Amino acid sequence: xxxxxxxxxxxxxxxxxxxxxxxxxxxxxxxxxxxxxxxxxxxxxxxxxxxxxxxxxxxxxxxxxxxxxxxxxxxxxxxxxxxxxxxxxxxxxxxxxxxxxxxxxxxxxxxxxxxxxxxxxxxxxxx
Ligand code: 9YT
Numbered sequence: 001x002x003x004x005x006x007x008x009x010x011x012x013x014x015x016x017x018x019x020x021x022x023x024x025x026x027x028x029x030x031x032x033x034x035x036x037x038x039x040x041x042x043x044x045x046x047x048x049x050x051x052x053x054x055x056x057x058x059x060x061x062x063x064x065x066x067x068x069x070x071x072x073x074x075x076x077x078x079x080x081x082x083x084x085x086x087x088x089x090x091x092x093x094x095x096x097x098x099x100x101x102x103x104x105x106x107x108x109x110x111x112x113x114x115x116x117x118x119x120x121x122x123x124x125x126x127x
Contacts, residue, residue: 002027002031002033004026004027006024006026006039009024009025009026009039010024013113013114014026014028014113014114016113016114016115016116018116018117019043019046020042020043020046020047020048021040021041021042021043021046021048022040022041022043023038023039023040023041023105024038024039024040025037025038025111025113025114026038026039027110028110028111028112028113029109029110029111029112029113030112030113031110033110034108034109034110035106035107035108035109035110036106036107036110036111036113037104037105037106037107038104038105038106038107039102039103039104039105040059040102040103040104040105041064041100041101041102041103042064042066042095042097042100042101042103043097043100044064044097044098044099044100044101045097045098046096046097047094047095047096048094048095048096048117048121049071049092049093049094049121050092050093050094050095050117050121050122051090051091051092051093051120051121051122052087052090052107052121052122052123053090053120053122054109054122054123054124054125055090055107055108055109055111055122055123056086056087056088056090056107056108057086057087057105057106057107057108058084058085058086058087058105058106059084059085059086059087059103059104059105059106060083060084060103060104060105061079061080061081061082061083061084061101061102061103062081062102062103062104063081063100063101063102064079064080064081064097064098064099064100064101064102065078065079065080065097065098065099065101066078066079066080066095066096066097066098066099066101067079067095067096067098068085068093068094068095068096069093069094069096070091070092070093071091071092071093071094072091072092079101092121107123109125111123
């Protein structure tokens with residue numbers, strides 16, 4: 001069994017801070033769960049372009065307000081506490097935060113914990 005606290009991750013290599021988001025990777029590939037789980041904060045007032053072409057991701061909002069725009073369709077969905085979105089089609093999207101947006105993110109396949117987006121907004125395939 002694995003038990004961790006967010007504080008165990010803060011300040012480690014699995015606490016990744018970028019211009020538009022900060023992500024604490026709570027469960028990573030080496031934990032052997034088959035997925036990774038992150039506590040991510042999308043920073044207030046920012047927009048992030050993302051395309052997880054190698055992963056599926058489910059995202060559950062626990063705090064804050066924002067929106068997601070699906071690039072291909074132009075569809076816009078508001079994000080607030082209680083909102084779940086799941087990128088089951090590798091959708092290119094833009095994530096906007098009106099206030100600090102606290103999200104629980106689950107990735108399959110799992111990431112190692114140190115990844116930042118590449119120029120395409122993706123993470124690499126590991127295997
Ligand atoms: C929601 C989202 O995709 N945010 C970008 C960071 C990512 N979720 C991560 O690595 O935790």
